[in-house]
Amino acid sequence: MARTPRPLAHRGRAVCLIAVAALGSAFSTAALAQGAWPNKPIALIVPNPPGGSNDVFARAMGKHLGDALGQPVVVDNRAGATGTIGAASVARAPADGYTLLFVSSTFTTNAAVQPNTQFDPDKAFTPIAMVAKGPLILTVTNSLPVKTAQDLIALAKAQPGKLNYVSSGIGSINHFATHQYAQAAGIQMTHVPYKGMGPAINDLIGNQVQVLIASGPSIMPQVRAGKVRALGITSAEPSAVAPGIPPLAKNGAPGYNMELWWGVLAPAGTPAAVVTKLNAEINKALAKPEMKELLLREGAEAAPQSAPAFAAQFHQEIRQWAKVAKDADIRAE
Numbered sequence: 054m055a056r057t058p059r060p061l062a063h064r065g066r067a068v069c070l071i072a073v074a075a076l077g078s079a080f081s082t083a084a085l086a087q088g089a090w091p092n093k094p095i096a097l098i099v100p101n102p103p104g105g106s107n108d109v110f111a112r113a114m115g116k117h118l119g120d121a122l123g124q125p126v127v128v129d130n131r132a133g134a135t136g137t138i139g140a141a142s143v144a145r146a147p148a149d150g151y152t153l154l155f156v157s158s159t160f161t162t163n164a165a166v167q168p169n170t171q172f173d174p175d176k177a178f179t180p181i182a183m184v185a186k187g188p189l190i191l192t193v194t195n196s197l198p199v200k201t202a203q204d205l206i207a208l209a210k211a212q213p214g215k216l217n218y219v220s221s222g223i224g225s226i227n228h229f230a231t232h233q234y235a236q237a238a239g240i241q242m243t244h245v246p247y248k249g250m251g252p253a254i255n256d257l258i259g260n261q262v263q264v265l266i267a268s269g270p271s272i273m274p275q276v277r278a279g280k281v282r283a284l285g286i287t288s289a290e291p292s293a294v295a296p297g298i299p300p301l302a303k304n305g306a307p308g309y310n311m312e313l314w315w316g317v318l319a320p321a322g323t324p325a326a327v328v329t330k331l332n333a334e335i336n337k338a339l340a341k342p343e344m345k346e347l348l349l350r351e352g353a354e355a356a357p358q359s360a361p362a363f364a365a366q367f368h369q370e371i372r373q374w375a376k377v378a379k380d381a382d383i384r385a386e
Contacts, residue, residue, distance in 0.1 A: 090326075090327055091122050091124040094125040094151075095124060095125070095126045095127070096126075096152045097118075097126050097128050097153045097317075098129050098131055098152065098154050099111045099131070099132075100138065100156065101132050101136060105270075106157070106270045106352065109347075110155065110184055110348070110351065110353075111155035112128050113338075113344060113347055114155070114184060114338060115127070117337075118334055118335070118338070121337070122334065135167065135222075136156065136160060136163060137171070139154065140156070140160070140170075140174075141170065141171040141172055143319070143320060144172035144178065144320060144321075145320075146320050147320065148320040148321060149323070149327075150323055150327035152319070153317055153319050154178065154317065154318040154319070155315070157226075157313060158226060158314045158370065159225065161374050162229045162374050163225075164371055164375070167224070167385050175371045179318065179364075180317075180363045180364040181317040181319050181328055181331050181335070181363070182317050182332045182357075182360060183314055183362075184316050184317065184339065184348075184355075185314065185315045185339075185353035185354060186315070186356040187269050187314075187352050187353035187354055188269070188287045188288035188292045188295060188300075188311075188312055189226070189227065189268055189286070189287040189313055190266065190287070190298065191205075191264070191283070191285045191287070192257065192265050192272055192281045193205060193281065193282050193284060194258070194263050195281060195282055196260045197263050197282075199282075200282075202285040202301055202305055202306070203304055206238050206305045209241065209242055210239070213240070213241040214243050216242045217244075217262045217263055218235075218243070218245065218263070218264035218265065218266070219245050219246075219247055219256060219264070221250040221253055222246050222248060222249070223246045223385060224383055224385055227267055227268075228244065228246065228383070229377060229378075229383075230266045230287055231244070232383070233311060233377070234266065234301060234311075237302075237306035237307065238305050238309075242264060253267075254272065254275060254281075257281055258275065258280045269294045283298050284304075285299055285300060286301065287301060287309065287310070293349060294352050294353060314356065314366075316363060316367070317335065329360065335357075336358075339355040339357045340357070
């Protein structure tokens with residue numbers, strides 16, 4: 054005897070119940086996975102050698118995160134190829150919250166002049182949190198007859214292209230910062246790229262070059278020692294990093310505003326719950342007096358942000374510097 058077909062309405066309800074059950078199971082699995090994070094050590098990759106500001110900040114933040122999350126955060130320095138070796142290793146890592154990348158804003162300028170990396174810098178990462186920010190500082194050799202940024206602009210306009218400005222390399226953050234400053238001030242200077250900040254500073258002190266825009270950690274010791282003269286800072290407002298040094302935007306370079314920042318990235322696709330948790334813990338660390346003091350000693354100020362706000366700035370800068378590099382024909386060596 055033939056079986057009576059089940060009414061379509063009943064079959065539809067059965068299919069819906071099965072789908073709901075499966076969906077509920079998926080949500081439960083995801084919730085359990087997120088709830089268990091972290092259940093093993095976290096790697097924090099620093100794509101720079103030990104000893105610099107990236108390394109110092111990463112180790113301080115790693116210690117706090119390890120204490121807060123109940124799992125070790127292991128800082129791993131993977132230097133080389135202007136940071137792309139360490140960054141590539143994170144771009145390839147599973148997006149599970151167990152591999153993070155600590156970078157500064159040099160990541161975004163390097164990306165503008167290194168188009169052949171193993172990853173797309175604009176798509177390969179999930180920005181987690183900004184940690185700190187600070188201005189760069191415009192300095193000149195002591196033998197240059199200028200006392201203010203206005204004096205420097207007047208001298209540069211009287212002798213177009215005669216002043217040499219130095220950077221730590223083509224496409225470096227100080228290269229872009231000085232290029233943008235010259236445009237804002239309406240002056241022409243000649244770029245002399247070096248391989249590293251150390252030799253650049255030595256030649257500034259020795260009067261082999263005349264102008265350098267550099268980060269607080271790298272140049273403020275020489276300013277304090279009287280070996281070079283500071284004329285202004287690149288941020289739009291005064292900064293505790295360089296007290297008493299006026300913003301360049303208010304001294305002949307209207308609209309000029311540029312700050313170095315440090316932050317944490319993760320592989321693209323990292324779960325939102327992990328991003329939210331990491332952002333919250335990093336911001337808690339930045340509220341601690343001892344963290345603020347450490348950052349200030351190294352030439353930066355705590356800069357807590359939401360993950361979406363940091364992501365918006367990160368992606369905007371990637372595209373901004375790519376356009377600047379194209380328009381100015383700035384290419385990697």
